[in-house]
Amino acid sequence: MFAKIKEKLVSTHFVTNYKKMWPYIKPYWGRGLTSVLITIPIGAMDAVIAWSLKPYMDVVMVEKSTSFVGYIPLLIIIFSCLQSLLNYAATYLNVWVGRKIANDVKMVLFDRLMQSEATFFDKMTSGQIVFRYNSDVDSACNGLLSNLKLFTTRVFSSLSLIAVLFYNSWQLAIIAVVILFCALYPLTTVRRKIKAIMDKTIFSGAAVISHFNETFNGNRIIASYNLYDYQGKRFRETLKSVFKLGIKMTQRTGMMSPLMHFIVSLGIAAVIWLGNYLIVNHQITPGNFVSFITALIMLYNPIKSIGNNFNSVQLAFLAMERVFNLMERLPAVRNCGNPVKLKNVSGIIEYKNVCFEYLKNKPVLKNVNLKINVGETVAFVGNSGGGKTTMVNLLPRFYDVTSGEILINGKNIKNYDLFSLRDNIAIVFQDNFLFAGTIRDNILLGKENASKEEIEHAVEAACLKEFVDSLEKGWDTQIGERGVLLSGGQKQRIAIARAFIKNAPIVILDEATSALDNKAEAVVQKAIDNLMKDRTVFIVAHRLSTVRNADKIVVVNYGEIVEEGTHEELLAKENSVYASLYNSQLR
Numbered sequence: 001m002f003a004k005i006k007e008k009l010v011s012t013h014f015v016t017n018y019k020k021m022w023p024y025i026k027p028y029w030g031r032g033l034t035s036v037l038i039t040i041p042i043g044a045m046d047a048v049i050a051w052s053l054k055p056y057m058d059v060v061m062v063e064k065s066t067s068f069v070g071y072i073p074l075l076i077i078i079f080s081c082l083q084s085l086l087n088y089a090a091t092y093l094n095v096w097v098g099r100k101i102a103n104d105v106k107m108v109l110f111d112r113l114m115q116s117e118a119t120f121f122d123k124m125t126s127g128q129i130v131f132r133y134n135s136d137v138d139s140a141c142n143g144l145l146s147n148l149k150l151f152t153t154r155v156f157s158s159l160s161l162i163a164v165l166f167y168n169s170w171q172l173a174i175i176a177v178v179i180l181f182c183a184l185y186p187l188t189t190v191r192r193k194i195k196a197i198m199d200k201t202i203f204s205g206a207a208v209i210s211h212f213n214e215t216f217n218g219n220r221i222i223a224s225y226n227l228y229d230y231q232g233k234r235f236r237e238t239l240k241s242v243f244k245l246g247i248k249m250t251q252r253t254g255m256m257s258p259l260m261h262f263i264v265s266l267g268i269a270a271v272i273w274l275g276n277y278l279i280v281n282h283q284i285t286p287g288n289f290v291s292f293i294t295a296l297i298m299l300y301n302p303i304k305s306i307g308n309n310f311n312s313v314q315l316a317f318l319a320m321e322r323v324f325n326l327m328e329r330l331p332a333v334r335n336c337g338n339p340v341k342l343k344n345v346s347g348i349i350e351y352k353n354v355c356f357e358y359l360k361n362k363p364v365l366k367n368v369n370l371k372i373n374v375g376e377t378v379a380f381v382g383n384s385g386g387g388k389t390t391m392v393n394l395l396p397r398f399y400d401v402t403s404g405e406i407l408i409n410g411k412n413i414k415n416y417d418l419f420s421l422r423d424n425i426a427i428v429f430q431d432n433f434l435f436a437g438t439i440r441d442n443i444l445l446g447k448e449n450a451s452k453e454e455i456e457h458a459v460e461a462a463c464l465k466e467f468v469d470s471l472e473k474g475w476d477t478q479i480g481e482r483g484v485l486l487s488g489g490q491k492q493r494i495a496i497a498r499a500f501i502k503n504a505p506i507v508i509l510d511e512a513t514s515a516l517d518n519k520a521e522a523v524v525q526k527a528i529d530n531l532m533k534d535r536t537v538f539i540v541a542h543r544l545s546t547v548r549n550a551d552k553i554v555v556v557n558y559g560e561i562v563e564e565g566t567h568e569e570l571l572a573k574e575n576s577v578y579a580s581l582y583n584s585q586l587r
């Protein structure tokens with residue numbers, strides 16, 4: 001049985017996770033260790049109280065003498081006070097160290113999560129990420145430490161009480177200890193039993209958070225489509241499944257408790273029976289027996305909760321495992337071994353036999369070949385879902401090609417340092433993410449240390465000047481979370497100013513005006529024209545009027561380039577797909 005328990009403890013999880021945890025524990029190990037060591041006297045003091053009952057009983061109660069043991073009541077008070085003071089110190093240290101470690105882990109984890117590739121965010125819901133980030137790190141750090149503290153307190157309390165048992169009567173003690181270990185045995189199977197449920201619980205816990213985020217972000221859609229019932233129903237179902245899992249978990253772990261109680265009561269019965277016999281035969285004194293029984297009863301509490309504690313420590317280890325899984329995954333899109341900096345884009349940009357799929361065996365781009373000269377504007381048109389956005393997303397390596405390669409200056413983009421590659425690309429999407437803060441904050445995201453003149457220039461080029469001047473606080477105006485206080489055209493122009501100030505040689509415009517009405521579009525188009533000057537531009541647009549001046553128009557249908565050429569060339573072509581698109585729009 002011992003071997004089994006040991007095996008559990010030394011199982012891979014315990015050792016490897018502790019090794020990984022060490023760098024985070026290291027800065028605080030002194031205090032952490034102190035907080036755990038203090039628990040040894042705290043635990044042991046329980047035993048002193050039980051032990052002192054023997055002389056007290058035998059000397060005061062039986063011999064009716066009031067020698068030194070008369071001070072025992074006073075000593076008990078002093079001991080209890082000392083014990084609770086130490087407890088306070090241990091708790092304080094424990095929480096302090098736990099929080100520190102949790103914060104450090106969270107900081108590292110945040111960086112790792114942030115740099116994950118787009119596919120990661122496609123697959124994980126926001127709830128899953130938040131849940132892992134918060135609950136798992138907390139239970140892996142704070143939870144682990146505080147449970148470890150309780151665990152050691154209880155272990156030492158138990159050990160010293162067991163010593164008192166043996167001091168009083170070894171025969172009785174053997175019975176008691178054997179029974180106690182029988183009672184503890186079921187605990188060793190807990191981990192296996194709860195792991196599966198725990199994983200599911202996390203999944204549904206995460207679903208709750210995702211649901212909240214969705215409800216919050218999509219509240220306008222919910223209102224406009226009257227989706228209250230629908231959302232409410234889905235939420236209730238999620239909550240129901242969380243409830244069911246919680247109950248299942250309690251069933252599995254909770255069964256331990258009655259089982260243990262039963263075994264322990266057997267032990268107490270056996271001890272009292274044998275104790276009577278030993279007293280009658282003068283093998284032990286009544287003091288021994290009282291002290292023994294007291295120690296045994298006091299033992300019941302720590303032993304009983306060691307069970308729960310052990311569960312919690314196990315849960316903390318499972319959480320730690322999940323945290324490290326997340327922490328250790330390398331982003332799929334990352335630098336190669338010896339990346340070079342992309343200094344300036346001077347040669348051609350080439351897509352060479354590029355194939356791409358988001359999901360296995362669902363090809364989205366099929367053997368695409370394309371060359372763009374520096375300074376050219378290339379426009380992508382074609383059916384919706386055809387792969388235009390995908391084409392341009394491959395350039396900043398939001399995703400990596402499945403096969404083939406993309407070259408800049410004759411070099412595969414995978415060989416460039418990712419930061420430097422992205423430094424050379426400014427992007428304006430259809431729906432741009434603005435951060436809570438001022439207009440200026442949002443523009444400065446494009447270039448942190450931009451001068452006042454540069455900001456002014458960007459504001460002007462983005463056709464924002466008139467708007468900014470009309471605001472009481474100018475560009476120091478708060479725009480609300482995600483820019484909710486702005487119109488679509490205003491948001492778009494801030495995004496353009498942000499791209500402008502970045503001053504990158506490559507510009508990607510993905511349906512940048514599609515969400516706007518004609519009037520707003522005209523202004524934004526002017527801003528875009530400014531942004532496009534003297535740069536290599538990739539433009540995706542479904543309004544063909546905006547692409548006719550491009551140096552090259554590429555028609556992408558169902559993941560393939562079906563036509564390529566200037567507006568005039570494509571119109572002049574026989575059976576031209578572009579021409580039919582163009583004509584249908586003119587009408």
Ligand SMILES: Nc1ncnc2c1ncn2[C@@H]1O[C@H](COP(=O)(O)OP(=O)(O)O)[C@@H](O)[C@H]1O
Pocket residue numbers: 122358359364383384385386387388389390391
């Ligand atoms: N993140 C994604 N995960 C899985 N499939 C995607 C993802 N983004 C786009 N797709 C799929 O890839 C195809 C091409 O999409 P996209 O490049 O956005 O088309 P377009 O911009 O031409 O409208 C579509 O069928 C779309 O459903």
Ligand SMILES: [Mg+2]
Pocket residue numbers: 388389390510511540
């Ligand atoms: Mg698109």
